[in-house]
Amino acid sequence: MYSWYGFNKVRIRSNYNLEEQLTDISSSLRTVEWKNNKVVMIDQTKLPNELVFVEYDDFNQIADAIRTLVVRGAPAIGVSGAFGLGLAVLQSKATTKDELILDLEKAKQILFETRPTAVNLAWGLEKIMKVANSGDSVEQIRKLVISAAKKMAEDDIEINKTMGKNGSILFDDNDTIMTHCNAGALATVAYGTALGVIRATRESGKNVKIIATETRPIQQGSRLTAFELKHDGFDVTLIPDTAVGYSMANGLVNKVIVGADRIVKTGHVFNKIGTYQVATMAKQHGIPFYVAAPLSTIDLETKAEDVIIEMRKGTEVTGIGDKKTAPDGINVINPAFDMTPPELISGIITEKGVATAPYEESIPKLFEDT
């Protein structure tokens, strides 16, 4: 289990009311967890300076947390959405099944609209709604929903571990692996997708080093990836996003692995802004470029050209925290994601195996025995 051994004490902040207390932390922390009918999350906006846990009992708070990046990463927001519906069944004052389903549909819509690109959120919400609809009474639906959401979190860890093992065979002893953004423990319930493969590679006895890109504008690479890998004892080096080409041209990188927010049937991968140029540079230098994601990230229905790329506010780019780094009133283009075409991708690592080109054939096959 992934452990946060850099911290002994952490702050718990409840319900945004800033009542904070120090508490001992166990060695098996999770990014998002269901605990005593509440949802506890690491506030990722505070990392790497502070490890703060926030506790929610209202699904609207979960929606806020997703929107403001307290929690991010496709698998983590999928489980968070499911937990949001778990809170919604507890909050609902419905006395009939129909009333409860109506309340859940409203909560689902609010949770769904927080972030449009990652497919896991929609997947998690739909899965829970199906479970809710299968129940007969209000009380039964409550139990079914909460138990399904908790199982989704447990499954996430198991899926990541299987994915890690499947991917680890692609990496060699003494590889230096570049990764972009954070597809780690912090992007999932625990263990991680891309970083899960890196963890599994080490667990299989191979020694690997990691180069993490900063990942502007939100700096998930320096704030989260460098943080979680360093605390796990990996040899990790940070570079600015501008130094991807330099690092590859100078032979510092053997392989690249990233996560994904949505993968469509043709193998087009939607992931953190900047992924496309990392993949292009890798191709130019003959460096294998892998994507690690669970089946819940694969969207067999939508065409690449129909995927909505979330545009975020310009202030993420015009400064960092209070530090202003651009002139007032400047125009900004700030897309959260970009699209990497299949011809740049050496393999897509999932819990059901590794898909390779032609993806239009290999991706649907992953679903055949599920």
Next chain:
Amino acid sequence: MYSWYGFNKVRIRSNYNLEEQLTDISSSLRTVEWKNNKVVMIDQTKLPNELVFVEYDDFNQIADAIRTLVVRGAPAIGVSGAFGLGLAVLQSKATTKDELILDLEKAKQILFETRPTAVNLAWGLEKIMKVANSGDSVEQIRKLVISAAKKMAEDDIEINKTMGKNGSILFDDNDTIMTHCNAGALATVAYGTALGVIRATRESGKNVKIIATETRPIQQGSRLTAFELKHDGFDVTLIPDTAVGYSMANGLVNKVIVGADRIVKTGHVFNKIGTYQVATMAKQHGIPFYVAAPLSTIDLETKAEDVIIEMRKGTEVTGIGDKKTAPDGINVINPAFDMTPPELISGIITEKGVATAPYEESIPKLFEDT
């Protein structure tokens, strides 16, 4: 002449002693200027939040200013180096030519060692040393050196304007031009190299828009390029460095233009870290990629593989100002420059015309009638 019409009052800080005063500014400010036997520079580390001028009377202060990026940009540090020698002739207590040349050699060495990659600094220093050696008496050398340094600054502006005209024919009405880092008025004495071409394009009656990359880790794109173009009334949009591929893939960019810190005879261009990947993405999308630089940036002697890439300290990447964005003690690779190979470059714009492939033939030709 380039004017700073965003500011009416500016602060002048003398000799680092923080005695600051407000003063009216004229409409023809320069990045670096010789004034009453002192050197006045815009402190670029304070932009875009404050326009502060610093005044130096010691060549060691000029060396510090170059090292700490108070002044940066290949042509601007070339002229700054020359001005440094101008201060050195005034500071020297030498009574004979030999003593003065010895003092100047010492000053030259200190100035030269500040930044290894841009060739203009060495070029400016050598040019002034040649002038110094041509003098007979201490008094004559003083006059010759100061007058040559001042002429170098005037020439820089004229060269940029000629380069601008030469380059402007490559750009079309309604082009959106991407630029990386700052190769503008702030990288030169005034007008700029890459941004000089953009200014000349507008002056020729064509309407152009600009996309400026942030340019981590020092953010010359958001702090300097966005600032000077916005204040000059251009339509400029800022993007994070990670959104270069997105912008090109979505048809938002027609052409790219950047400056250079050193160009070797084979057409390999050394410029701000990240240039190589911008050029690669441009090639992938069939977007012309131009470099604008004066002949003083071209180094006919050194081979590409022998150019030293300056490595800067990790703290530039692990935070911004006081804001820490990476875990303590993280390893960092922070190269200031990278190399773009000639096959990615559509043309090198100089004051003597535009060189195109094969560069090994076209670059030496630029020097033929000079």
